[in-house]
Amino acid sequence: MRGIYHQLKNIRRDKMCILSFLLPVIVGLAINLLSDVSFSTLGETAFGIVQNDLTEEMADWVEQNGSVTVYEDMEGLQMAVIDPATQMIGVVRDSGTIKSILSGDEFQLYKTIGDKLPQLFEEREAMRLVAVEARPAQSDSLWPKSLLIVITMVTAMFMGCTFNAMSIIGEKEDGISFINEILPMTQQEYVFQKISLGLVGGILSTIATAFACMKIEIEQLFPLLLLIVLSAFISALIGMYIGRFSSGLMAGIVYIKMIMILFIAPPILFYLMIPADSIGRILSYLLPSSAAFYGLMDLVNGRGQNISSYFAVLLIHCVVWMLFYFITSSGSKNSTE
Template structure:
C-alpha cells in the first residue's frame, strides 16, 4: 500500500500525466456543450437570391429546401456565389421559372442540386401530389457526436498507458529504478503497483468523461464498466511494455505517440469502412482497441448485439498480453542472472 502511495505521489509531480488525465475530461465537457447542436444542419443547402427578384411562392419553396440569403443586387449575388469559403447556389427569376448560378468549384452534391433545381421547381406541383412519409430516426443522438464521444472515451482509456510509461521512464532517468532493484519488493509486487497506477488513472479519467458526455441507462452500466475496466487494464499493461523497452524520455514519447495513433485511429477507419458482417471485420479484433470501440458504439446506439463478444475479446487480450509481459520479464531476469554469474567468475 505504501508503494502504491509513493507511485501516486510520483505521478502527481508529472505535469504530462496530469494533462493526459484532464484532457479527455475537458474534451468531454466540450462535447457535452455541443450536444444540443445538430450537426445535420451542416449539410443543408444554401441559396442566395437578389432582393425583390423572386416571387413570394418561389422564396417559400426555396426556404423549405434549404437556407436562403438575400443580397441587394446581382453583383453581390455573384460575389457571394464565387466566394471560395461558401457553397451557396445563386437563384434568379427566369421566364420559365428560375435559373441557378454556380461558381464551378462547389462540391459534387452542390453542383447536382444546382443543375437540377430549375427542373424541380418547374415540377413542384407534381411533387405536391406525391405522398411523402418521413420516418424519424430511432435515436436523436447525432452520429458525428456519438463518434466524437467514443473517440474521446478510447483516448481516456489510453491515459493509463501514458501514466505507466512516463513513470517507469522517469524512474530510469532519476536512478530510482536501480534503488527499486535492492528494495525488499518482488518483481510481482512492482508490476502490480505499476499496473494499479495506470489502471486507476485511466479508469477514473474514462468514468468521469463517460459521466459527462454519455447518457447511460441502468442496463448499460455493467457493460460500460466492464469495457472501461478491461480497456484501462490493457492500456496500463501497454504502458509497462513502453516503459520496459524505452531507453530514454524522447524514445518513450515517440513510442507513446505511435501506440496512441494505433490505439485510436484504426478502429475509427475499421468502423466506417469495413462492413460488420464481413470476414475482414473479424480480423480487426486483433487490435485490442477495436473491441472497446465497437462496444462503446453499440452502447451509444442502443444495440446489444455483439457487445458480449467485444467484452470477451477484450478479456482474452488482457490475459494474453499479461502472459507475454510476464514471459518478457522472466527472460530478462534469466539474462541478468547469467550476466551476474559471468561477472562473478
C-alpha cells in the same frame, strides 16, 4: 498494497499529472455546452442563396432539401461556395427555374445533387404523389457530437497509457529500474503496481467524462463500466510496453505519438467507412481500441445488441497482451542473467 501506497505518494505532488487526468472531464463538460444545432446541420446538404433572388416557392423547396444560408449579394455567395471548408451548393434563379453553382471540389454526392437540382425542382410535383415507406432511422443526426464524446473518452483512457509509459521511462532515466531489480519484488508485483495507477487514473477520468457528457440509463451502467475497465486496462498495459521498449524520453514520446494516432484515428475511419457486418469490421478488431470505440459509440447512441462481442474481443486482447508481456519479460530476464 504498500507498494501501491508508495507509487501514489510518488504522484501526489505531481499537480500537472492530476490536472491532465481532469482535463477530459472539462472537455466533456464543454461538449455538453455546445449547441446541438451546429452539429445537426453537419449532416445536411448546405445550400446558399442570395437575398431577394429566388421566388418564395423556390426558397421553400430548397429549404426542404437542406440547410439554407442567405447571402446579401452574389459575391458573398460565391465566396461561400468556393470556401474549401464547406460543400455548399449555391442556388440562383435562372428565368423560370433554378440554377446551381458549385466550386468543383465537392464530393460526388454534392456534385451530383448540384447537377441534378434544376431537374429535381422541375419534378417536384411528382414527389408529392409518390408513396414513401421509410423505416425509422438507426443513427441519429447528432452523430458528430457522439463522435466527439467518444474521442474524448478514448483520450481519457489513453492518459493511463501515457502516464505508465512516462513513469517507467522516468524510472529508467533516474536509475530506479536498476534498484527495482534487486528489490525483493517479483515481476508480477511490479507490473501490478505500475499498471494499477495508470489504470485507476484512466478509469476515474473516463467515468467522470462519461457522466459529464452522456445521458446514462441504469441498464447501460454496468456495460459501460465493464467497457471502460477493460479498455483502460489495455491502455495501461500498452503504456507498460512503451515504457519497456523505449530507450529514452524522446523515443518514448515518438512511440506515444504513433500509438496515440493509431489508437484514435483508425477506429474513427473504420467506424465511418466500413459497413458494420463486413469482414473488414471483423479484421479491425485486431486493433484493441476498435472494440472500445464501437462499444462506446453504441452506448452513446443507446444501442446495446453487440455489446457482448465487444467485451469478448477486449477480454481476449487483455489476456493475450498480458501473457505476452510476461512471457517476453521472463525471456529477456533470463538472457541478462
